[in-house]
Each structure stands twice: as structure tokens, then as C-alpha cells.
Amino acid sequence: MKEIGIGVIGTAFMGKAHSIAYAVAGTAFGGNLRPSLEIVCDQNPDIAETKRKEMGFARCTTHYMDVINDPKVKLISICVPNSVHKEIAVAALAAGKHVWCEKPMSTNLQDSQDMVDSANIYHQQKTIVGYNYTQNPIVHAARDLIEEGAIGDVTGFFGVYDVDNEADPERPYSWRMNRQQSGTGANADVMCHLVSVAHYITGSDINRVVGDYDIVYKDRHDPKTNTRKAVDNDDVCMAIAQFENGIKGTLRVSRVAWGRKCGLSWEVHGSQGMIRFDQERLNELQLFTPSDDPRQQGFRTILSGPYHPPYDAFLPNAGHSLGYIDVKACELNQLLTAIDTDGKTWPSFADGLKIEKVMDAIDRSAMNGHWADVV
Numbered sequence: 346m347k348e349i350g351i352g353v354i355g356t357a358f359m360g361k362a363h364s365i366a367y368a369v370a371g372t373a374f375g376g377n378l379r380p381s382l383e384i385v386c387d388q389n390p391d392i393a394e395t396k397r398k399e400m401g402f403a404r405c406t407t408h409y410m411d412v413i414n415d416p417k418v419k420l421i422s423i424c425v426p427n428s429v430h431k432e433i434a435v436a437a438l439a440a441g442k443h444v445w446c447e448k449p450m451s452t453n454l455q456d457s458q459d460m461v462d463s464a465n466i467y468h469q470q471k472t473i474v475g476y477n478y479t480q481n482p483i484v485h486a487a488r489d490l491i492e493e494g495a496i497g498d499v500t501g502f503f504g505v506y507d508v509d510n511e512a513d514p515e516r517p518y519s520w521r522m523n524r525q526q527s528g529t530g531a532n533a534d535v536m537c538h539l540v541s542v543a544h545y546i547t548g549s550d551i552n553r554v555v556g557d558y559d560i561v562y563k564d565r566h567d568p569k570t571n572t573r574k575a576v577d578n579d580d581v582c583m584a585i586a587q588f589e590n591g592i593k594g595t596l597r598v599s600r601v602a603w604g605r606k607c608g609l610s611w612e613v614h615g616s617q618g619m620i621r622f623d624q625e626r627l628n629e630l631q632l633f634t635p636s637d638d639p640r641q642q643g644f645r646t647i648l649s650g651p652y653h654p655p656y657d658a659f660l661p662n663a664g665h666s667l668g669y670i671d672v673k674a675c676e677l678n679q680l681l682t683a684i685d686t687d688g689k690t691w692p693s694f695a696d697g698l699k700i701e702k703v704m705d706a707i708d709r710s711a712m713n714g715h716w717a718d719v720v
């Protein structure tokens with residue numbers, strides 16, 4: 346067993362999620378590489394010191410280059426806003442570090458391409474992008490069932506990801522509603538997750554789309570200027586998609602859908618059945634096959650259990666349920682295993698770029714009203 350030095354940059358929702366995953370990885374998975382929490386970074390010095398103590402890091406800093414230059418650090422988590430991902434990722438790879446970067450990769454295709462170019466140059470280092478909804482053991486089981494032919498030939502993918510983060514019309518204006526500062530809206534923030542699932546679960550990439558946007562709340566009150574400011578990116582984003590393997594599907598996301606807290610749900614249609622999943626019930630898979638007596642046909646609920654690895658790393662009994670953070674630990678385990686065995690990760694930066702290209706095609710199509718190739 347060897348130690349691997351860890352640096353985490355950013356300490357909010359995702360910085361904490363990554364740090365908990367590092368703390369539990371050894372206990373849950375064993376494995377040859379044991380994370381050693383070396384240094385945590387936040388631009389706010391008080392937060393950096395508080396998080397260092399709370400999360401058990403040896404050192405803290407306000408400058409991300411201290412993390413990158415730290416000789417004890419071998420693996421870096423990027424958990425800061427999207428606009429800073431590229432500069433950190435490129436510097437970290439050049440310094441010989443493995444990188445676990447949160448999604449989306451960046452705010453524009455060129456930056457994401459630069460990240461892939463760096464990963465190609467420094468190919469000894471592993472990369473993974475935080476598309477955690479593809480890391481749930483029962484989602485892996487769904488893909489296995491599909492590959493084994495449980496629903497026959499795959500004929501379509503249909504997915505939704507709705508959240509209510511901005512559903513209140515009285516919610517104030519923020520940088521998230523500004524195309525220049527945040528890029529696209531629901532497309533960048535949540536569509537990317539849905540595309541990651543579509544690619545993972547079908548085993549095929551989207552290659553052509555027609556997209557459309559809706560800005561439901563056209564202006565919002567800006568507390569900084571005490572004026573109404575125009576919202577210029579999408580509250581709702583919809584796409585019809587064609588996949589490389591010939592299937593078609595639809596994808597719809599919204600950030601203004603009251604009541605949907607993490608409303609990611611998808612279904613894969615097949616010639617001999619269907620599989621459905623709902624992230625708000627993340628330990629359940631719904632499977633329909635028409636093989637039963639028609640009087641008994643219906644979707645059956647499969648509860649996650651130790652026969653859906655790596656559920657068994659956490660619990661010996663079925664139905665006791667994994668949570669979001671456990672899934673984040675599964676994501677980390679995939680990365681640690683790849684580092685230890687010189688194996689592959691999914692989604693690597695190269696896989697992540699394919700996802701970003703779909704979002705870019707949806708954006709182009711929504712702007713000009715035509716089908717767009719994913720290029």
C-alpha cells in the first residue's frame with residue numbers, strides 16, 4: 346500500500362464532496378493507493394484555514410499554484426468555478442499531477458480543447474471529469490443489462506434534468522444569468538450531466554442535434570445596482586439528438602422547474618423492453634420486459650445491492666441505499682485504480698470534450714434554428 350498526496354482547490358459544495366471522498370476511499374475500497382490530505386486551497390484565507398481544520402488537511406493556502414508546486418501532492422481536485430478550470434488543469438498536468446476536475450470542463454470549447462491537448466502531452470497522468478451520475482453502481486448495472494441484451498436492441502434515449510435553483514421569479518440576478526460570465530445557462534450547468542449519461546448508458550456519442558432555448562424570466566432584480574437586468578442565457582434548454590449508432594432521442598433541462606430538486610431522469614428504450622432511472626430515487630432501477638404473462642407485466646423495481654459492484658464496498662446488504670457522496674467516492678475509486686494500474690478512466694478529459702461539443706452544437710442550433718453537427 347502506498348500513499349498518494351492530495352491537493353483540493355475550492356472548498357464549497359464540490360471541494361467538500363471531493364474531500365469526504367478522499368477521507369472514505371481507503372476504508373471503503375482498500376486498494377493500493379491511500380489518499381493523504383496534504384493541502385487545501387480557497388481564495389478566502391479564513392475559509393481556507395477553517396476548511397483545513399474541518400477536513401483534516403496538513404496545510405492550506407489561498408493560491409492554487411502552491412497546491413500545484415507542492416512536491417507531496419500527486420493528485421489535484423479542481424472544485425472552483427468553471428472559468429478557472431483550464432488554467433489550473435493545464436498547470437497541474439505540466440507539473441506532473443493527476444487531475445480530478447469538476448464539470449463542465451470550462452466555459453468554452455477552446456479552453457476544453459487546451460485541457461485535452463495538455464492531457465495528451467502529459468499522458469502518463471490520469472484525468473477524470475466529475476460527471477458523477479455515470480458513477481452510480483446501479484447505473485453501471487443498467488449499462489451491463491443493456492450490453493447483455495436485457496432490453497434487446499437499444500432504440501432510443503430520452504432524458505430530463507430539471508432543477509428549481511432559479512425557479513423563483515424573485516430570485517435576484519447573478520453571474521449565472523450572464524452569458525459572458527457563465528457561458529450558457531441550463532445548457533452548461535445541467536445539460537452536460539444529461540449528455541454524459543446519454544453517452545455512457547448507450548455506449549454511443551451524440552453526433553447531430555437541433556436545440557432550442559427559453560429564457561422564462563427575461564429580467565431580474567440586481568441587488569448590486571438596484572435595477573432590473575436582462576437575463577441573456579437559457580433557463581430551459583431542449584434538444585432532439587441523433588447518436589453515432591443511429592438511435593435518436595430527446596434531452597430537456599430546466600433551472601426553473603419548481604419542485605425538482607435533482608430531477609435527473611432518463612429511459613432507454615429497447616426492442617425487448619425498457620430501463621428507467623430517477624436520480625431522486627438513486628438506489629432504484631425500473632426494468633420492463635414483455636416476457637412475463639401479460640396479466641403480470643409491469644415495470645419491476647430493482648433495488649441496489651452488493652451484486653451491483655462497487656455497492657459492496659460500502660454495505661453488505663441490499664436496499665440500505667448509497668448516497669450522492671458514496672457515488673463521488675466510486676468516481677474517485679475509478680481514478681485511483683487507473684493511477685495504480687495505468688488503466689483508463691471514464692470520462693477522461695478527451696471524453697469530457699465530446700460532451701462539451703454536444704453542448705456547443707445545441708447552443709449553435711438554438712441560436713440559428715437549424716440542425717447542427719457535433720464537431
Ligand SMILES: NC(=O)c1ccc[n+]([C@@H]2O[C@H](COP(=O)([O-])OP(=O)(O)OC[C@H]3O[C@@H](n4cnc5c(N)ncnc54)[C@H](O)[C@@H]3O)[C@@H](O)[C@H]2O)c1
Nearest residue numbers: 355356357358359360387388424425426427447448449475
Ligand atoms: N458534479 C456535480 O454534481 C457538481 C455539483 C455542483 C457543482 N459542480 C461543479 O463544481 C465546481 C464548483 O462548484 P461549487 O458549487 O462547489 O462552487 P462555489 O462557487 O459554491 O464555490 C467555489 C469555491 O471555490 C473558491 N474559489 C473560487 N475561485 C477560486 C480561486 N481562483 N482559487 C481558489 N479558490 C477559489 C470559492 O471561494 C469557493 O469556496 C463548478 O465547476 C461546478 O460546475 C459539480
